Amino acid sequence: MLASYSSSDLCTCMIPVALIEEDSILVQRTLSGNQEAFRLLYRRHVGPVRRLVYQMTTDSQVLDDLTQDVFLKVHRNLSKFREDAQFSTWLFRIAYNVCQDYHRRKGRSNKMVSLPVEDLPVSAPDAEVLSRLDRQELVGRALETLTPDHRAVVILHDLQEKSQEEVAQLLEVPVGTIKSRLFYGRRKLKEWFSSQGVYL
Amino acid sequence: MKEPSEERLINFLKEHQPSPPPASMELERGLFDAIGNEPTLSIASSGKRQNILPFINWKIGLVACGLMIGVGVGFNSYTHSPIDSLEAENLEQMDSLYAIDPDTGLYDVKL
Numbered sequence: 259m260l261a262s263y264s265s266s267d268l269c270t271c272m273i274p275v276a277l278i279e280e281d282s283i284l285v286q287r288t289l290s291g292n293q294e295a296f297r298l299l300y301r302r303h304v305g306p307v308r309r310l311v312y313q314m315t316t317d318s319q320v321l322d323d324l325t326q327d328v329f330l331k332v333h334r335n336l337s338k339f340r341e342d343a344q345f346s347t348w349l350f351r352i353a354y355n356v357c358q359d360y361h362r363r364k365g366r367s368n369k370m371v372s373l374p375v376e377d378l379p380v381s382a383p384d385a386e387v388l389s390r391l392d393r394q395e396l397v398g399r400a401l402e403t404l405t406p407d408h409r410a411v412v413i414l415h416d417l418q419e420k421s422q423e424e425v426a427q428l429l430e431v432p433v434g435t436i437k438s439r440l441f442y443g444r445r446k447l448k449e450w451f452s453s454q455g456v457y458l
Numbered sequence: 459m460k461e462p463s464e465e466r467l468i469n470f471l472k473e474h475q476p477s478p479p480p481a482s483m484e485l486e487r488g489l490f491d492a493i494g495n496e497p498t499l500s501i502a503s504s505g506k507r508q509n510i511l512p513f514i515n516w517k518i519g520l521v522a523c524g525l526m527i528g529v530g531v532g533f534n535s536y537t538h539s540p541i542d543s544l545e546a547e548n549l550e551q552m553d554s555l556y557a558i559d560p561d562t563g564l565y566d567v568k569l
Contacts, residue, residue: 293490300489304481312478321478322485329489393474401476416468417475448467458466 281345288336296336300329303346306418307353313413314357314406316398324360328353347428354410354429361406396454403450408443411436416444 279298287295304325311324331352339348401409407429414425415436422440426433451458559566 293493296493297486297490300486304486308478308481313476316476318479322482322488325481326485326489326492330492333493394476397471397474398476400471412471416471444464444467447471448463451467451470456470458463458470 282341285336285339285345288333296333299332299345303349304329306346307349310350310353310413310418311357313398313401313417314354314409315360316402320360324356328356331356343427347424350414351428351430357410358406396456400447400450400454404443404446408439408446411439412443412447415440 281299281302284295284299288299307328308321308325311328312318312321315321315324328349332349335352339345401413404412410429411425414420414428415422420428422433422436426436429436448458556565556567558564
């Protein structure tokens, strides 16, 4: 099954002809020792994976290292991939786990310096102030205020436009949990934006 | 059904979602170098492991069964084997030296 990505994601693939072959066929070819098949898989999925890793970590310093880590893990565990699942779902689960590991490590090392949301500097409710701010950075900071679990659901569902069922399968939790995390995640984002003078 | 404020929030997030900086050319090269440098990452070996696993699943059981039958048959034939000549001679010698006492039912030296 071919993964469904937006046109902007597909622009990152250098070889459009790779789309002709399905992921499962490329997986089989990789397992039989064809490195080029894995290169095609990598080029097809690296864009969306990098985007997920970046939005989950908002740290460009570690982005490429974590992306490399994701694909190394995919390569190591390719024989464990079950054909009944979608390759992109399996790949995103590995990417999510790599991000979770990163947050655990970072959480341990940054425990003493992490600030609660209330301590973040509050901007004036001024359109001019907002226009001066990089809005992407603002959204990035807003996402950072969420717990990794809530952030993952908001990113996968609201930004990457995956269905609730797909996100549930990817994170291996019930659909009800996804709905609950979406509700609390969005509520917290709205509160944070309000505190920054951005009323949505 | 999404609330209008939720709809606005999602649209704002989508419109201004953080985009990663462009990937460096080193990323792909580094990844495939790392794959090539790790012998344990060989895809061919993962295929071999798949071939070994079914063997472990059912052939080990078969081998264990065969061993148990072999040991059982061997032990049975050993315990029911005829006494060899040396052992028989020894027994006869013992018999000539000892006898069962009819009163006590114990072996006793023949007088």
